[in-house]
Amino acid sequence: MIRHVWQSWRSLRWPEALVFVSAGLLFGAIDLTSLLELRVGDQLLPVIARQLSLPLISCAVLLLCWLPAARSHPAHPARRQRLVAATALGAVLSMGVIYPLAAALPWPSLCDIYAQTHGKMKCTMFRINAIIGDTLWVFMPALMIVGVLEFRTLRRRQDQAAQDLLREHSQLRRHALASRLAALQAQVDPALLFDALVSVEQAYGRDDPGASARLERLIRHLRVALPRLRDAGATLGGEAELIASYLDLLRDLNGDPPVFECELGSRGATQLPPMLLLPLVQRAVRLGHPRRCWLKAEQGITLGFDQPGLCSEDEDLASLRERLAVLDAKLVCTSGDGRTEFMLELPP
Known part of the structure; x- marks a missing residue:
């Protein structure tokens, strides 16, 4: 218990202290307007010092009582009751500190100045009804301040929980998409492989001197594509090799x-997400007949074709943009002057 109280006091943040200091100065300044109607003379500074210091001390006591309750578990079922009890305790303790301190201070109060000005008896502080009234006067505004602070704390926790949930959801989407992309990266077109095998068989059947080279190119493509079954990531060089082996098979x-x-x-x-470049090459070959294809890595990653008109949106391009959006990446397509270029912008 003592450890919790001490740690709560040490966790005081300056905005919280500023709230209680501002409240103390505000309540202390409320009655200072009465000085305009009283003849204070050379007692002005002592009166102001007394009028401002006592509310500040009262707010300091309230702050020390509020902190342990405010630092209790946010989901505790009795948290609100603790806050109310801490505020009530702070109001009572502040009166227990203020009354003896006020009696010991040599500075006159506004009540003393008023009594002296109007020729009345000196003010007596120790009265039961005055103590109860002052305690309630401290408790009610303090309870409102505590309520506002608790509401702000609750809003901050809710906002943080919402951000954590969104972050977790984004991470789950990234993991799911990474798995999807890894699976896509590992895909080898069965029809393409079957046709390549048949082509190699026919080449050997007619004693084609290029049959051995064809077989080597097929093996190379398999060596590049199949390891993606177990690799979760990709590199730009690996994707370039995959594109080259794919185009060799087509040839x-x-x-x-x-x-x-x-x-x-x-x-x-x-490093880059898998299966982002080869689909663009497959799409370009399917939609048109480009004679050249180039891949450059300068400020960004550029995949270009010597054929215009490949920027039109379709299902394949929309699917690719959807994956990139989840990865915080961007695909920009420009077409003109007999060429189409795709600029891939990856997050830092």
């Missing part, structure tokens, strides 16, 4: 794929 099947040019420089090891 062996009497197709007319584009010539692939690759300029990665020192960025071949750049």
Whole structure:
């Protein structure tokens, strides 16, 4: 218990202290307007000091009583009762501190000045009805302040919980998408493989001298594509190799794929989500007949084709943009001057 109280006091934040100090100064300044009607003379500064210091001390006592209750478990069923009890205890204790301190201070009060001005008896503080009234006067505003602070704390916790939930949801979506992309990356078109195997078999059947090279290209494609069954990530160099082996297979099947040019420089090891570039190549081959395809890594990653008009939205491009949106990445397509270029912008 003592440890909790001490840790609660040590956890005081300056905005909380500022709230109680401001409240003390406000309540102390309420009666200062009475000085305009009284002849204070050279007692002005002592009166102001007394009028402001006592409410500040009272708010300090309230703050020390409120902190342990405010630092209790936010989901505790008796939290509100604790806050009310702490505020009531603070009001009582503040009166227990203020009354003896006020009697010991040499500074006159407003009541003393008023009695002196009007020729009345000196003010007597120790009266039961005055003590009860002052306690209630402290308790009610303090309870309102505590209520406002608790409401702000509750809103802050709710906002934090909502942000944590959104962050967790985003992470789950990322993990699910990463699994999806890894599966997509591991996909090898069965029809393409079957046609390639048949082509290799036919080449050997007619004693084609290029049959061995065809088989080597098929093996190369399998060596590049199949490891993605167990690899969760990808590199730019690996994706470029996958594109090259895919286009080589198309060429062996009497197709007319584009010539692939690759300029990665020192960025071949750049990490990127899997299965982002090959679908663009497959889509370009399916929609048109580009003669050249180039992959460059400068400020961004650019995949280009020497054919315009490939920026039109379709299901494949929309699906790719959806994956990139979840990954906080962006795909920009520009078309013109006999070319189409896709610029891939990855998050830092």
